[in-house]
Amino acid sequence: MNRLEGRTAVVTGSGQGIGRAIALGLAREGASVVIAEINQETGLAAQEEIRQGGQKALAVNVDVSREDSVRSMVERCLAEFGRVDILVNNAGIYLVSSVEEMAEENWDRVIRTNLVGAFLCSRAVVPEFLKQGGGRIINISSSIGFYGARNGAHYAATKAGLIGFTKALALELALHNITVNAICPGLTDTAQPRGHRTEEEMYAKANVIAMRRIGQPGDHVGPAVFLASDAARFVTGQTILVDGGGVTG
Numbered sequence: 001m002n003r004l005e006g007r008t009a010v011v012t013g014s015g016q017g018i019g020r021a022i023a024l025g026l027a028r029e030g031a032s033v034v035i036a037e038i039n040q041e042t043g044l045a046a047q048e049e050i051r052q053g054g055q056k057a058l059a060v061n062v063d064v065s066r067e068d069s070v071r072s073m074v075e076r077c078l079a080e081f082g083r084v085d086i087l088v089n090n091a092g093i094y095l096v097s098s099v100e101e102m103a104e105e106n107w108d109r110v111i112r113t114n115l116v117g118a119f120l121c122s123r124a125v126v127p128e129f130l131k132q133g134g135g136r137i138i139n140i141s142s143s144i145g146f147y148g149a150r151n152g153a154h155y156a157a158t159k160a161g162l163i164g165f166t167k168a169l170a171l172e173l174a175l176h177n178i179t180v181n182a183i184c185p186g187l188t189d190t191a192q193p194r195g196h197r198t199e200e201e202m203y204a205k206a207n208v209i210a211m212r213r214i215g216q217p218g219d220h221v222g223p224a225v226f227l228a229s230d231a232a233r234f235v236t237g238q239t240i241l242v243d244g245g246g247v248t249g
């Protein structure tokens with residue numbers, strides 16, 4: 001299908017995991033995709049995979065937590081594709097620590113990457129959306145934004161913050177044909193949870209999820225394509241939990 005033909009999407013943190021699956025999914029729908037990634041190696045690999053599938057892709061090395069880096073990433077996107085229609089704020093990090101033992105520097109690092117990064121990327125694309133007469137922002141929050149996480153207060157604060165940011169920005173941009181929505185993945189098998197859980201611990205979680213399995217990166221593609229497509233033109237300020245029915249015990 002070509003639901004996104006002629007559109008250009010920027011997907012941050014799309015060298016691996018959920019972002020990579022979303023970037024490939026948007027490309028399959030006809031979008032040209034900027035792989036906006038801090039890791040050059042994984043960014044280039046994702047770019048090659050999309051190009052091999054016959055779609056346009058450009059890997060751009062970016063640190064979403066730095067304004068200058070974000071601005072030059074958007075400039076590279078415009079120089080290559082001449083427009084930007086969709087922004088997926090997906091880049092994120094998870095550091096494990098109790099609040100008591102948390103270094104302020106780590107609190108700041110998580111906030112800057114997960115929350116300030118989404119603000120900087122959104123602010124950089126909105127002028128282009130306004131010139132073009134519309135656009136889509138999709139923020140990748142987390143079910144942890146609703147439920148919290150032991151030893152992840154900084155992460156939970158960013159993910160809850162992204163939900164508020166989504167609602168506020170949606171109101172601000174509603175009259176300009178720009179929608180802003182959030183997807184909240186539940187536990188999904190990527191490098192992020194594998195960094196702080198054993199495989200056994202991760203898969204044990206399946207027993208308390210309504211659908212009795214944890215997520216896979218591909219589970220988030222359909223909701224992202226929907227929110228990016230014309231089918232969702234009247235949907236804004238919304239948060240969709242994509243978590244297999246949640247933790248039900």
Ligand SMILES: NC(=O)c1ccc[n+]([C@@H]2O[C@H](COP(=O)([O-])OP(=O)(O)OC[C@H]3O[C@@H](n4cnc5c(N)ncnc54)[C@H](O)[C@@H]3O)[C@@H](O)[C@H]2O)c1
Pocket residue numbers: 012013014015016017018019036037038039042062063064065089090091092093113117140141142143144184185186187188189190191192193
């Ligand atoms: N995996 C899960 O269980 C889960 C659940 C809920 C939400 N999420 C969220 O989904 C998003 C993707 O996570 P994932 O699970 O695929 O993790 P991941 O660690 O596999 O991918 C994150 C990507 O972001 C990139 N990145 C990190 N810092 C960056 C920066 N400053 N600038 C640009 N890129 C940067 C990384 O290099 C990596 O490619 C994150 O926002 C995460 O918080 C994940």
